[in-house]
Amino acid sequence: MTMLQSVYPLYLNNKAVQLNTDLAVTDKFTGEVAFRVAQADSATIHAGIAGAVRAAEPMARLAAYERQAVLQHCVDRFKQRFDELAYALCVEAGKPIKDAEGEVTRLIDTFRIAAEESVRMTGEVQPLDISPRARGYQGMWKRVPIGPCSFISPFNFPLNLAAHKIAPAIAVGCPFVMKPASRTPLGAIIMGEILAETNLPEGAFSILPAHREGADLFTEDERLKLLSFTGSPGVGWALKAKAGKKKVVLELGGNAAVIVDKDADLDDAVERITFGAFYQSGQSCIGVQRIIIHADIYDVLRDRLVARASTLIAGDPKDRATFIGPMISVGEATRLDGWVQDAVASGARLLCGGKRTGAMLEATLLENVGRDCAVYREEAFGPVALLSKFSDFDAALDEVNDSKFGLQAGIFTRDLFKALDAWDRLDVGGVVIGDVPSYRVDNMPYGGVKDSGLGREGIRFAMEDMTEIRNLVIRRRL
Template sequence: MIEKKMLIGGEWVDKEEKIEVIYPYTRKPIGRVPKGDEKDVEKAIERAKEGFKEISSLTAYERYEILMKAAEILKSRAEEFAKTLVLEVGKTIREARTEVQRAIQTLIFSAEEAKRINGETFPIDAHPNGKGKVGFYIRVPVGIVSAITPFNFPLNLSMHKVAPALAAGNAVILKPSERTPLTPLMLGEVLLEAGVPPKAISVIPGYGDVGRAMTTHPEVRVVSFTGSRKVGDIIARQVGIKKLVLELGSNSAIILHKDGNVQKAVEKTVQGGYAIAGQVCISVQRVFVHEDLYDDFLKRLKERVSKLKVGDPMKEDTDLGPMIAPSELERIQEWISEAVQKGARIEAGGLRCAEDETIFSPTIVSLVPEDSKLFKEEAFAPVVAVNPYKDIEEAIRWVNSSDYGLQVGVFTN
């Protein structure tokens, strides 16, 4: 059992009330962390006000050195982080190692950017009244940043928010998903060891009340959220005039035109559609294939998907592991059933794995109607919908019919 305390302004704090961390593959608890609340956020903000003064007074080079040291520490603990990611997220060990490497690169990129924060001059004398005057601006740290992250990339998405904020001289309060708080708390350990001013960093596991306190507090200057469109909409209505950064969901599509490379499109569909059991904001969910290539593409895709190895995410050769929670398996099963009732056809999968009921079989559904949830909403599951089209304008209309953004791919020559 992994036991962690929460981090409030450099102080490790324990509480009686806990959040259990469940291993998605076995559905058994593997960790426990304190359950934060609004009072913890208040304390973190009070300390962050002091921490901001400390970190903003550091030189750009000093912040660069701290983040580079953090990258080295993370590198030395890479396998520990990777195995913890498997336990809390359920992603495969290979996917977990990739996430750790991306987090290291994010630290290095952020460290380098700390040295590139500059300003600009303006030709004031180009104005009739500008003789003898000079104009310029510089960029300065903004203050306290509230960062809220989802379950699927708990380390690297935390890093996307925390590392650039620290590089720019800001204090950060991080709320990870209550499902995956372990690696974000381990990240707090790394940052403190690297020399981040203690009061400038907090990591508070918790539920919606913690997030609400972090987004509405008047001392917070920036809110950065990655997660669902529904929650993003709520946050956007709450924050007022704060700076707001939202990275929300998607219903990403591929168009395979009649002159495209079928096998390449198949490989990229599998790579993009089934990684982390489809629980990626830019996961390939819909594929629109020109009718001349449709049968060939579908045949090849089914053959390729049948070769995916599902099972224990700790095994080196596993391609697809469990979804995060039973409720998510039930939801996607309902969506597939709805699509089938409206005329769709299951080409592969469509059910939980008989051997491992925490895993949803890699699924292909064809002829998915436009009015089904599987076509319109974000599936966040190992399911790819494949539909034929006659005219490219029709395919583009289908892609653009989604209310989501983020990503689309086009295969053409």
Template structure:
């Protein structure tokens, strides 16, 4: 019998009575068998987090920073091994798995740096006569232990975005990874176990999804940070309205190519970026480019360039260094995307490139003439499908982007600073990327959405603020 990978309870490896198999999305072969905890082991992890809360909060900044620095360095040292693991469990092409490893390295490094800067502020209160001799010290303290629930598409870095901010502010965290991709988070547990963090500071509990509601409801975990599907995210918030819930949900990210972005060189570059980031991770990213609106004056040329760039993408075995687009996470996901493409075509859309399925792989697809009520426009495809449509000027383009239930990020290709600031003001999204696709993300910047795309913010510093609450200390009789 093959080895069963352990989970982590309060920083210690453990096995349970049940297990789950992890299969490679490309060819279905068995990658690993992972143990699952029983209710008593889950309770032990949560209880340990509650007990560790005070000790971890009181831990000096240098100690928290040292632990995060160690993890960052160890991820870098084991980078090729971790990248191969990401590829095996998620089907992500090796080139993108390496990029995820690099990002996770930076995420923990940022956590270490922010832990050292986490100081609060001094506020003088003698701005009015009644406040003479008074000064306020405003600091942020943890809301309490965190339940971090992570998805399959970034099995390492999205875990890092839960763990690094929590440990940086000194609050324990329970990680519940996606059942299809638990291996990266379990390896991260190995690295955390090498640190001197107090027992109970972290656990990685590979519970099945059907057991998640009990964890969500547990009063010892007053903060829930969830990244994943819209339906599950809002259900969590509805279930625990008195908890602090952070939701990073889906999107149908759009890019606008404005009339001034008109040179052949500019259009070729935009097309390459659009082609790459509508298909990276096989489109399984909440900010993958899904909708492109191009000013009618540049539409035909842009569409031709996008189609050519998409056709050049290499699809195949994600372990192949040449592969740029790999499989979807499983057959059900690929079949759903195939159905959505078919629905759009039946409603009048034209397939410019792709549109075919081979097992778990969807050929990178470009559609035009898509009805605005088609699911490939209205909902999150989460597959390598791109809709490219013309618009009549800036007003029309911004309105088309906003005509969505989602609002995570948007890209605006323009060199006009007035257009950039107008887009920033009017677009109902969490972030506007000027001169590039909406898929750009720096791990230190605030990241999150509006409308159905969630509440709260990730990005190390922003997440640290979300996981904490202000507490004011007023000193009196102070000679300022």
């Protein structure tokens, strides 16, 4: 069996530093301390930012092949340490081992894509002679690194969502400081260990676990040119308000909906919706929270979803048979359990689940949930989904849009025109046809609107955010 060390360092200016062992990280299933990690104080964070500032010029001077070599080294080492990374994720996040292995696969994909894109930072030659006054003028532009970046990553995908910040930064030549989630810091620490094996300029990276209050230091320093935050909407928008002049990218929450039209393949829809609602205990910002079903198939699909949910095995995430593991904490499970009970007290019908033991919450389906209930309006971020019915497709689209969030939506339909209508009308960052909103490939532009955030991730799109356009104008005397 893969074992973890008892103590891990942080990474300051490319080097492992064991300042202390102040951050205790628990096994999310047993609740016991699994390992301890060094925690950065304000002086350490300032030292990391200063190092990133010093590294800005040497990072920008790296040749494309040098940046690519660093990323390819990471790909190779992630493959070699695949089982260790998956086990660490299973322990620190409580993620079922099969889901953990899937995330390591996506980590590798993300760095591989970045390695490919690192040699494709292209610009454009632009004619400027659009009028007589510009005769003889020629324009060109290229992309240059924006400079030192600040990254704050979440607990639910501690490997791949950190990778979506780190990999494009290296691809374009931006130094960075990263604050991983305190509940799940180990994935980022292992990435730091692997990056430390490369010849990146000193100060190119610092990975600094810190208290939540430390997020202000990662946000307010004017020497940082970009803040990329993934996490809760309340925290994200508050950080944006403090960020000053720097560019801000926010990947925040959602309460994603899926529409199931009457022509859907029900066998397929049942499997995909069950996955979308309950994989990794529903702790995904694009997890299926609202299931909007055509009235003609509502009863059949409802009963089949309830039956399928009852077969899901909950328990120890280290067991390969487990589908639902613990939520990230007892507090989060208690919060969502309270929302479920409030909805039932307000007239919702509990179809299955609804029981909590510690951090474990059963796969739960509800119907007739009032739109003023917290479990409808807010982000559940746990294994709970709500069923409703529709007769008019336009009304179903309106129901999807009846949300302060707008991350992704899924549509099960075979009607091309309905699919295009959904793409036109849904106020979301992405529409997925024939599948749940929970689907993401790591090279696509991913992000949301409304309270779900600003900007897009997906390697090429993150690289654009981490660069500035620099123009060149040449005058020829004709």
